[in-house]
Amino acid sequence: MWLPASMTENLKETNMCAGSRQWTCAFFNLAEKTKGENSVFLNRNRDERTVKSRKSTIGKNAGDFERLPNHVAIIMDGNGRWAKSHRLSIPTGHRQGTENLREIIRHTDELGISALSLYAFSTENWSRPKEEVEALMQLILDFFASEIDDLDAKNVRILILGDKSRLPAKQRDTLVEAETRTAGNTGLRLNIAINYGGRDEIARAAREIAMEAVDGRIQPEQISEQTIADHLYTRGQPDVDLLIRTSGEMRLSNFLLFQCAYAEFLFPKTLWPDFSVRLYDEALSAFGNRNRRFGART
Ligand code: FPP
Numbered sequence: 001m002w003l004p005a006s007m008t009e010n011l012k013e014t015n016m017c018a019g020s021r022q023w024t025c026a027f028f029n030l031a032e033k034t035k036g037e038n039s040v041f042l043n044r045n046r047d048e049r050t051v052k053s054r055k056s057t058i059g060k061n062a063g064d065f066e067r068l069p070n071h072v073a074i075i076m077d078g079n080g081r082w083a084k085s086h087r088l089s090i091p092t093g094h095r096q097g098t099e100n101l102r103e104i105i106r107h108t109d110e111l112g113i114s115a116l117s118l119y120a121f122s123t124e125n126w127s128r129p130k131e132e133v134e135a136l137m138q139l140i141l142d143f144f145a146s147e148i149d150d151l152d153a154k155n156v157r158i159l160i161l162g163d164k165s166r167l168p169a170k171q172r173d174t175l176v177e178a179e180t181r182t183a184g185n186t187g188l189r190l191n192i193a194i195n196y197g198g199r200d201e202i203a204r205a206a207r208e209i210a211m212e213a214v215d216g217r218i219q220p221e222q223i224s225e226q227t228i229a230d231h232l233y234t235r236g237q238p239d240v241d242l243l244i245r246t247s248g249e250m251r252l253s254n255f256l257l258f259q260c261a262y263a264e265f266l267f268p269k270t271l272w273p274d275f276s277v278r279l280y281d282e283a284l285s286a287f288g289n290r291n292r293r294f295g296a297r298t
Helices: 005-014 021-026 028-034 079-085 090-111 123-127 130-153 169-182 198-214 225-229 277-288
Strands: 042-044 049-051 071-075 115-122 157-161 189-196 242-245 264-266
Touching: 079 090, 090 115, 090 130, 090 277, 115 123, 115 130, 123 130, 123 189, 130 169, 157 169, 189 198, 198 225, 242 277, 264 277
Parallel strands: 071 115, 071 242, 115 189, 157 189, 242 264
Antiparallel strands: 042 049
16 A cells, blocks of 8 residues: 555554554544544633634644644553663653653643643552652652643643542642642643542542532432532543543553543554654544544434
């Protein structure tokens, strides 16, 4: 099959999907150029403006995005395998993965995407070796120490998804401080999931709603999907439109279970530390080519 040089290069580097779907992925850029009739222009919730198209200025695949997701969620998988393949320690892999975050966050902000959710530490990650857990906890401190001024200056609002009460005091204080400091910001909603589990989040919402019912503040028959959404950590934010999990694993791993009900999924094989802004652009272009029907026949 003949493909223009630029596209075969994309295919090699992107390797976005498993098996036969790789060919579909080679057409990300082509599809983007054809700009489908199904385009729904981005409604940028964060400032009530509608943005018709955004231009990525980063990377040689820079292009216009006719339709961008409102909310992107990323499972940053593959730090361990990246470290092993470079004969480095697992903590070094996580550190390298954190380096990636700056650019991905900055790019998400520049594109005007409303919300970005990152899975940094799950409720299950406590069972990893002690040194690895400690390294991840240290990375949390380092990340906020180096990024908070810039994020705040960029009007980014930080929200921690997860139960902070089980975290060491230093980490807890740092996270609360970041949330408090940026609470009034109106730009990108940056959600960082730490000690987070999707089922736990839903169970917590159920407990809160049950308490309201016991107190007579809500009647059981009034409980709707919206009621549950309003009791999640992400209350007030749009549902996830695009979920990206790097490293080729194709699982949700308890991340944003409720919010991902109609998300489009992409599973690039690239390990997280190698997931560049250019590959991110490719994923965003691929999202624009998805025909989202939300159960309807359109
Ligand atoms: C999964 O890779 C990754 C994690 C469990 C941690 C992700 C965390 C970061 C990128 C940095 C921390 C973030 C902040 C905001 C400070 P893995 O270790 O499971 O990879 P493997 O499957 O190849 O072993």
